[in-house]
Amino acid sequence: MKRKSLSIIAAAGLSVVLALGGCARAGQESSSSGSPGEITMWTHSAGNPGELAVYQQIISDFNASQTQYKIVQQNFPQGSYNDAITAAATARKLPCLLDMDGPVMPNWAWAGYLQPLGLPDDLINSLLPTTVGRYKDTVYSAGYWDAALSIFARKSVLDKNTIRIPTVDKPWTLDEFDAAVTKLKANGYTTPLDLGAADKGEWWSYAYSPMLQSTGGDLINRSTMKSADGALNGPDAVKFFTWFQQAFKNGWADNAGPVGNQRFIDDKVALSYTGVWNAEDALKSVGNDLLILPPVDFGKGPKIGGGSWQWGISAGCKNADGARAYLKFSFQDKYLTAFADSQVVIPSTAAATTASKYFNDKAPLHQFAVLSQKFALARPATPGYPAISLSFEKAAKDIMSGADVRSTLDTAVQAIDTDIKSQNGYGF
Missing domain, CATH: 3.40.190.10 (Periplasmic binding protein-like II)
Incomplete structure (x- = not known):
């Protein structure tokens, strides 16, 4: 895959x-x-x-x-x-x-x-x-x-820059993560982080909505499945997307591409937010220096898509x-x-x-099985998910490009809620 x-x-x-x-x-x-x-x-x-x-x-x-x-x-x-x-x-x-x-x-x-x-x-x-x-x-x-996401890094690079190697039990906090990419940018990486933003489609919800959930927001109010109001445009969502926009504005990340993990393999980025499907190639290229790191804790615990x-x-x-x-x-x-x-x-x-x-407890990719068991979350189990995903992708891309965070999220919520109402709540 x-x-x-x-x-x-x-x-x-x-x-x-x-x-x-x-x-x-x-x-x-x-x-x-x-x-x-x-x-x-x-x-x-x-x-x-x-x-x-x-x-x-x-x-x-x-x-x-x-x-x-x-x-x-x-x-x-x-x-x-x-x-x-x-x-x-x-x-x-x-x-x-x-x-x-x-x-x-x-x-x-x-x-x-x-x-x-x-x-x-x-x-x-x-x-x-x-x-x-x-x-x-x-x-x-x-x-x-199932698949799982991780942050790929080189142990030698983190050690050289005196950056703590996060663990499943003690992942990076957002402050630590920001400090790490700031240091990596200052010490030679023009773009230290590949967030995968050159990709399109379902990748956006799969990859970035877990970060939103880790901050405290969500794609929809899952208790009712009837509205995204307050979940996708509340204070926690605004906080996450403000960070997301800042990551591109600061030059920590870009959407230049290519899609995949090649920039990490070529050591053009220090950290790559990517999935298990890219792990074998990374392992062949980086060898024992490869680190498969847990997701960042944005405040409410680490999350990845499942x-x-x-x-x-x-x-x-x-x-x-x-x-x-x-x-x-x-x-x-x-x-x-x-x-x-x-x-x-x-x-x-x-x-x-x-x-x-690949995934037994002594295998090189075992960490992915651990991450999947501990941190993976399914996307909302609602018939309205297609409209939710499309609205989320558009909003996130607009915010990445500099759009006002709050009004962009309000527009996404309006589109999602209009779709739900047009289908009589999708049975909820």
Whole structure:
């Protein structure tokens, strides 16, 4: 998984969701299926041979393990997956099994295209919380893995500049972080920090809303899911975005690009706010000097984003029991470990993590598993999330470019609340 895929995935996911939301509650007459017992499964994984190999192994093993059901897989490139889902939803012929980006699942459930997942409680309870998709306290999706964010640094650079190395138990405070980047800029790094601001799409909510939450704000009032007022434009939100704007004004960060972690690898920046998908390349380039640091504590505890691709069952699936049996089979730890080690992503169970060559407690990327367990938060489980994410991205980019913080956040809140009201509160 490369970070560029986060934008592609988000663009696909959000456009699909908005299309589905337009015909919400339309119902679904049938799912695409051939002969009795045949279960169609769609993925967005075409062009990803490592991921497809794991799927092919699971499907082969499941089909050989019984004679009642047969999984038939169809794979789409990420860029065209949304078109396929939209067309199938319009024709009421969604496949039985489909994958989806975690934060958009509530919109699909609200639109009536998914049924409750119905997997055993002991299986669901064994998974990382951010790999389980819930809408209104009902589980509709679950995933094999999650991603996590960190700050990459070189130990030699921090030592040279007498900067404390933060730990999970004692992360950098905001004052410490500001002092660190100020010192690094003064001591030779023209732009000491890569925040990833050259990226676009879902990266913005995934990466920066946890910082907002760490300050005390949020994307929406999660207790009601009916308004962003006070959460996205309150004093804590203003405080965070004032800092965010200042980081660019001070020259600590910029949006010059490229997208990814290359500037850190080239030692053009000292600190890189990035994800597990860039860790293997960083490890190869930086070696034992690489530090995988916890997020900054902006005042209310460190936070990072969580919730990635997950599996669900369409509402009109004629072989829902078979789809459920396949999913239960697929969540064996050996398959989760295979996903983790082929894609360098965090397994969704403790046992699979222990078996992973990248994430076991002695492995070089184990810190990501720790960060995911301790600090990861899911994005708001509301069908209105697509509009929230788009509004957040626009506001954050405008503020980065110098717009007035408070009025920009007020405008974002107004857009979000207008969308929620237009959909009668999305069922809340």
